[in-house]
Amino acid sequence: MIAPPQAQQPPSPTTDPTNPNIQTWTDLGLTLIHNFITQAEEATMIDAFHQQDPLITPTTNPSTKPKPPKRISQHFGYHFDYTTFGASTTSFTPVPDYITSFLPRLPLTITPRDRDNNTSNPDQMRRSDHRPPDQFTVQYYPPGAGIPPHVDTHSMFDEALYSLSFGSAVPMQFRLAGANEARKMRLPKRSVVGGKVDEAPGKEMDKDGGEEGNGNQSNPKHGKAEQEDDPAPTWELHLPARSLLILTGPSRYGYTHGIRPRKTDIIDGQTVPRQGRYSITMRSTRRGDEIGCACAYPGVCDARIREEQEMAEGGS
Numbered sequence: 001m002i003a004p005p006q007a008q009q010p011p012s013p014t015t016d017p018t019n020p021n022i023q024t025w026t027d028l029g030l031t032l033i034h035n036f037i038t039q040a041e042e043a044t045m046i047d048a049f050h051q052q053d054p055l056i057t058p059t060t061n062p063s064t065k066p067k068p069p070k071r072i073s074q075h076f077g078y079h080f081d082y083t084t085f086g087a088s089t090t091s092f093t094p095v096p097d098y099i100t101s102f103l104p105r106l107p108l109t110i111t112p113r114d115r116d117n118n119t120s121n122p123d124q125m126r127r128s129d130h131r132p133p134d135q136f137t138v139q140y141y142p143p144g145a146g147i148p149p150h151v152d153t154h155s156m157f158d159e160a161l162y163s164l165s166f167g168s169a170v171p172m173q174f175r176l177a178g179a180n181e182a183r184k185m186r187l188p189k190r191s192v193v194g195g196k197v198d199e200a201p202g203k204e205m206d207k208d209g210g211e212e213g214n215g216n217q218s219n220p221k222h223g224k225a226e227q228e229d230d231p232a233p234t235w236e237l238h239l240p241a242r243s244l245l246i247l248t249g250p251s252r253y254g255y256t257h258g259i260r261p262r263k264t265d266i267i268d269g270q271t272v273p274r275q276g277r278y279s280i281t282m283r284s285t286r287r288g289d290e291i292g293c294a295c296a297y298p299g300v301c302d303a304r305i306r307e308e309q310e311m312a313e314g315g316s
């Protein structure tokens, strides 16, 4: 049996000389801002979440197989649409104060380097430069839950994606998408996951991503997507509670991101039990002729795949 590769350490970040809370991986277009919200804001968010979805402690019945823990999602602004992987034009829920209150603090500028490296269409970048998010997915991950590796839809949202973590820390896995991911993105959604759909906000890349309750680094089920002839390394980025992750450029367009469904994580060599984690994913929706993408990763670009499919249909 091929042993699954261990997740590697991420490349080293640069720490902002004027603000040690800000770490950037310039080549990847990744930024992590520590302590983006206060503990008081975090507590308010957790309360608000559970006013809508009360926390239910799972009951254990020894005669039935325990169900894997499931993510719970709440949508605000234009709802995420799991059929188009874009934003709904009709379903809108007013954005709660606990979100609008920190929005003015979001950094909305994309670095010129990301712009130069990853977008050949200047109009697209102008559009995405300074527009605040209008689509918010708040998610609760009970201990052991994850999200399958995926690439968020390129064409339907502006470049910058934001994810605010709270409640507890979690490692997020990143992997440069390769031929395997490109192939999977061209399959109908249901066949990717063998009929079981764990709703990831893009095409999921690995069928065990959201299903297993007690995975860990040595779980052989990790295999599949990682058994390519020449797999790209997977590395994990530790997302502390109250941190804001910003994906642009390669990390947004060319890498999959996901969270392994594990009961424990290994942090600094120690086995640490997972706790409940929350996140708010924030995106800026595109409408009408704004929809499109000119990124440098056509293999995993929904706009390019659509073009290919239209050509194939038109040309046959």
Ligand SMILES: O=C(O)CCC(=O)C(=O)O
Residues within 6 Å of the ligand: 137, 139, 147, 152, 163, 164, 165, 201, 257, 278, 279, 281
């Ligand atoms: O929970 C997170 O931090 C990320 C969730 C995510 O990848 C998504 O909603 O697209």
Ligand SMILES: [Fe+2]
Residues within 6 Å of the ligand: 150, 151, 152, 201, 257
């Ligand atoms: Fe995502």
